[in-house]
Amino acid sequence: MPNDTLEAVQMEDRVKVVINGSNMNLWFTSEPETVRNALCTVTKLGSDIKISEDISGLLELVLAEILNNIVEHAYQEQPDGPIELAITVSESKVHCILRDSGVPMPGGAPPERKEHDLEAPLEELPEGGFGWGIVRDLVQDLQYNRVAHENVLSFELSP
Amino acid sequence: MPNDTLEAVQMEDRVKVVINGSNMNLWFTSEPETVRNALCTVTKLGSDIKISEDISGLLELVLAEILNNIVEHAYQEQPDGPIELAITVSESKVHCILRDSGVPMPGGAPPERKEHDLEAPLEELPEGGFGWGIVRDLVQDLQYNRVAHENVLSFELSP
Amino acid sequence: MNLHANETNGAILVTVEEARIDAACAIQFKDQMREVTEGETNRVIVDMTKVNFLDSSGLGAVVAAKKQLGTGRSMELAGLSDTVRKVFRLTRMDSIFPIHDDVQSALDQAHAE
Amino acid sequence: MNLHANETNGAILVTVEEARIDAACAIQFKDQMREVTEGETNRVIVDMTKVNFLDSSGLGAVVAAKKQLGTGRSMELAGLSDTVRKVFRLTRMDSIFPIHDDVQSALDQAHAE
Numbered sequence A, B: 001m002p003n004d005t006l007e008a009v010q011m012e013d014r015v016k017v018v019i020n021g022s023n024m025n026l027w028f029t030s031e032p033e034t035v036r037n038a039l040c041t042v043t044k045l046g047s048d049i050k051i052s053e054d055i056s057g058l059l060e061l062v063l064a065e066i067l068n069n070i071v072e073h074a075y076q077e078q079p080d081g082p083i084e085l086a087i088t089v090s091e092s093k094v095h096c097i098l099r100d101s102g103v104p105m106p107g108g109a110p111p112e113r114k115e116h117d118l119e120a121p122l123e124e125l126p127e128g129g130f131g132w133g134i135v136r137d138l139v140q141d142l143q144y145n146r147v148a149h150e151n152v153l154s155f156e157l158s159p
Numbered sequence C, D: 001m002n003l004h005a006n007e008t009n010g011a012i013l014v015t016v017e018e019a020r021i022d023a024a025c026a027i028q029f030k031d032q033m034r035e036v037t038e039g040e041t042n043r044v045i046v047d048m049t050k051v052n053f054l055d056s057s058g059l060g061a062v063v064a065a066k067k068q069l070g071t072g073r074s075m076e077l078a079g080l081s082d083t084v085r086k087v088f089r090l091t092r093m094d095s096i097f098p099i100h101d102d103v104q105s106a107l108d109q110a111h112a113e
């Protein structure tokens, strides 16, 4: 049962965090160090909103992949783009919404999983292109919308 | 008890709505008609996230006051500014977070309640300047932060 | 914004045929109030029974309508919902406008001021 | 990014002294791997016991480090946490790198490939 008097508003390493009941909201910018701080904050404070131990590592991984793409592609490495992350836990499922103000997702949807040729010669082994494959493998209910110059992405993660 | 399989993603009159458990998130723009649609959506779908009847009218009022100020002052009447509203219900208290990308709040905090002279002659009666007074009278825990070119405002409303 | 007026018992009775007086229609409210209250009648009674939402922009428009009428004429309100009445109370504007439970009780009073 | 290397049993043992190999440090990882693996030794064993987080940027840096070593030398991994191992499995990169439970079992094997 969520404790409704618990509300924390704090700044953790340039990340604004609001915790309320089974909800955590974070605001931060597209600078890689700051994104890392945001991820660490989610993992550190996750138990406050009842994110279970066994899902916490995968959640950090999925969020890292999505956030790296926001930093790299949506904001094209510009470090001061605003990013927002809202996490809600409901009966052990974790529901996330991510929002950025960068360029739209090409094709209007997150890319499909890419199949890589791992039999290829050493020099041709892929060093990237894994991000959305990992996300799609792990999450349910992935949804993307462009709303008023902003990207809104949501997904669910079950234990 | 929130139903964790209930998740609605819908567009209502240019307002994107995501409902999940005891959470409602809305995205829309700073156009007065669209803001009105967003308010009506909150009131219409409020019972889905267990906003009680007796608080619903005051919530709409408080949100209208804050949103009118975002439209008028933060976005200075420009109609395409993105606005986000997140509502969480926890043990009958309603917690809201509003976010816009407009100009910062002057003085770094929402204005205090203005006292008007209502004994003044008719021509001098105030036609505005009531907004933040109404909000401050009705809500608890009003917090404002400027985070990365964005305004983040949160408050709580109890029955 | 849809206002509808008729004269009765020496008063202009304005019926607001809208569920909302808010930022999106405040200016129309003020303009239409001017139109429908043209004339000499002293009393203007605004029936807000159908209004279930009024914000401070709407309140501003109601005050502006009263100012348009000038000091010689009275503007009275009737049929306010709980939330609408709350806006008048919070801003103390209930001290500026005579407020009646409904149109009938407004008409039953010869003069409200 | 803090890597630390020493030769043992004819292999270079690289210990990653960081909790994370992620987007914020992927390039440093690749560059420092080049530095610490300079030499002739055939086997490079990377001890990741202290790494509790690796994303696909980190994975890319691990692959890049293997490519730097060239076809003549092997790169093996040891001490992967559950989540780190999952990243290798999801991307099928566990078919490219010999993966050992820990450094001792890596050393116990004369050759992993």
Ligand SMILES: Nc1ncnc2c1ncn2[C@@H]1O[C@H](COP(=O)(O)OP(=O)(O)O)[C@@H](O)[C@H]1O
Pocket: A069, A070, A072, A073, A074, A102, A103, A104, A105, A106, A111, A114, A128, A129, A130, A131, A132, A133, D056
């Ligand atoms: N948030 C985003 N905004 C815009 N484009 C994106 C976004 N995310 C991914 N893309 C597109 O997807 C491609 C990368 O997909 P991904 O599988 O994650 O590879 P990588 O791991 O190398 O980033 C990019 O080439 C880009 O076109």
Ligand SMILES: Nc1ncnc2c1ncn2[C@@H]1O[C@H](COP(=O)(O)OP(=O)(O)O)[C@@H](O)[C@H]1O
Pocket: B069, B070, B072, B073, B074, B103, B104, B105, B106, B111, B128, B129, B130, B131, B132, B133, C056
């Ligand atoms: N969201 C906002 N962004 C920027 N400035 C704001 C915002 N909200 C209020 N202000 C400031 O507060 C003043 C208006 O306060 P308020 O009490 O709501 O009056 P009104 O109801 O006339 O808008 C404005 O003059 C403006 O300077």
